[in-house]
Amino acid sequence: MTPIAQVWEWLDAVPDPEIPVISVTDLGIVRDVDWEDGTLIVTVTPTYSGCPATSVIAMDIETALRDHGVDRIAIRQQLAPPWTTDWLKPAARDKLKTYGIAPPQPAGGPESCPHCGSANVERISQFGSTPCKAQWRCRDCLEPFDYFKCI
Amino acid sequence: MSALFEFCLRMGDNTLVLGHRVSEWCGHAPVLEEDIALANTALDLIGQTQMWLGLAADVEGQGRSADDLAFLRDAWDFRNLLLVEQPNGDFGVTMMRQFLFDAWHLGQLETLIDSADDRVSAIAQKAIKEVTYHFDRSSGLVIGLGDGSDESHARMQTALDLLWPFAGEGFEADATDLELAGAGIAPNPAGLRAAFDARVEQVLQRATLSLPESRFAHRGGRTGARHSEHLGHMLATMQVLQRSYPGATW
Numbered sequence: 250m251t252p253i254a255q256v257w258e259w260l261d262a263v264p265d266p267e268i269p270v271i272s273v274t275d276l277g278i279v280r281d282v283d284w285e286d287g288t289l290i291v292t293v294t295p296t297y298s299g300c301p302a303t304s305v306i307a308m309d310i311e312t313a314l315r316d317h318g319v320d321r322i323a324i325r326q327q328l329a330p331p332w333t334t335d336w337l338k339p340a341a342r343d344k345l346k347t348y349g350i351a352p353p354q355p356a357g358g359p360e361s362c363p364h365c366g367s368a369n370v371e372r373i374s375q376f377g378s379t380p381c382k383a384q385w386r387c388r389d390c391l392e393p394f395d396y397f398k399c400i
Numbered sequence: 401m402s403a404l405f406e407f408c409l410r411m412g413d414n415t416l417v418l419g420h421r422v423s424e425w426c427g428h429a430p431v432l433e434e435d436i437a438l439a440n441t442a443l444d445l446i447g448q449t450q451m452w453l454g455l456a457a458d459v460e461g462q463g464r465s466a467d468d469l470a471f472l473r474d475a476w477d478f479r480n481l482l483l484v485e486q487p488n489g490d491f492g493v494t495m496m497r498q499f500l501f502d503a504w505h506l507g508q509l510e511t512l513i514d515s516a517d518d519r520v521s522a523i524a525q526k527a528i529k530e531v532t533y534h535f536d537r538s539s540g541l542v543i544g545l546g547d548g549s550d551e552s553h554a555r556m557q558t559a560l561d562l563l564w565p566f567a568g569e570g571f572e573a574d575a576t577d578l579e580l581a582g583a584g585i586a587p588n589p590a591g592l593r594a595a596f597d598a599r600v601e602q603v604l605q606r607a608t609l610s611l612p613e614s615r616f617a618h619r620g621g622r623t624g625a626r627h628s629e630h631l632g633h634m635l636a637t638m639q640v641l642q643r644s645y646p647g648a649t650w
């Protein structure tokens with residue numbers, strides 16, 4: 250049986266299907282990995298309950314683990330405690346910013362424009378291109394950008 | 401039929417029917433940002449439906465799935481509030497319906513997070529984060545449009561007058577509610593009315609809208625006794641594929 254630490258390393262390389270610069274472990278949605286009677290159990294929690302990426306993520310995790318030679322895999326879904334953006338790894342916040350997505354802030358809005366760094370920003374819409382994002386705009390460089398909502 | 405099964409249908413049918421109604425706006429909203437917001441709201445509601453109807457199917461234990469419950473039941477088997485099956489109307493009616501539902505939904509979920517049933521509590525903990533966001537948006541739009549131009553104010557008042565008689569049904573209690581309240585699984589809906597009124601009045605005041613005086617409430621949705629004619633038409637659209645090609649997958 251593969252050591253659990255090795256499995257976590259493999260999962261670190263499975264990208265989020267909608268924001269491929271961060272991995273499923275960066276996102277904090279893999280809650281547990283364990284062997285049970287020769288089957289590898291991966292426990293995953295959804296970001297938003299209706300997020301269409303959830304089933305793709307389960308499939309991508311399974312595919313990656315099979316490619317590494319694990320053939321008995323079960324993906325379990327866990328709802329509670331509910332996912333929160335507090336579970337994003339610190340490194341993931343920097344990767345989001347470099348990718349052009351402002352990382353979540355407890356204050357409820359982005360700290361600065363991910364393009365030019367200006368703090369002079371305004372909200373366009375509470376929702377965006379995926380359930381986890383909202384649309385904002387920079388008043389200085391005038392570029393629109395995605396903000397990763399804080400929940 | 402067990403009380404818990406009935407309760408899960410009531411929760412899941414509300415989010416399913418409203419989720420479908422809201423999704424009818426996809427591609428038709430007044431501005432792009434609202435189109436995206438409506439589609440995302442619908443997506444959250446359909447996700448919550450999967451959880452509630454999934455639990456309903458588990459509780460029932462007859463081998464039916466959440467999809468079977470959504471696509472293969474008839475109008476009289478649905479347990480949603482009459483409010484959520486009302487047609488979209490204009491954008492003002494859609495947002496007023498969303499606001500009244502969100503205010504009810506939030507109060508319901510606030511108590512369900514402490515449910516004696518861990519499965520119910522887990523769904524509520526997940527859903528309340530999304531619904532808090534929905535309520536924030538719908539309140540903001542009700543205030544913005546109510547306290548907006550003469551035209552938007554008039555439309556929001558008309559929407560409130562139209563929908564207010566559908567707001568009371570969510571606070572009626574029957575034997576199912578009393579059984580679940582006794583077991584600590586779900587609240588007695590009658591006990592949630594005061595907090596709902598306070599929540600709604602605070603927003604309507606800022607929106608410069610007047611609450612109709614009548615407390616008359618249409619009923620019959622959450623018991624399935626008497627749905628409005630609109631539900632059947634909606635289901636005809638929503639279910640046509642599974643009804644015409646049973647078991648179709650892709």
Ligand SMILES: [Zn+2]
Nearest residue numbers: 362365387390
């Ligand atoms: Zn900028």
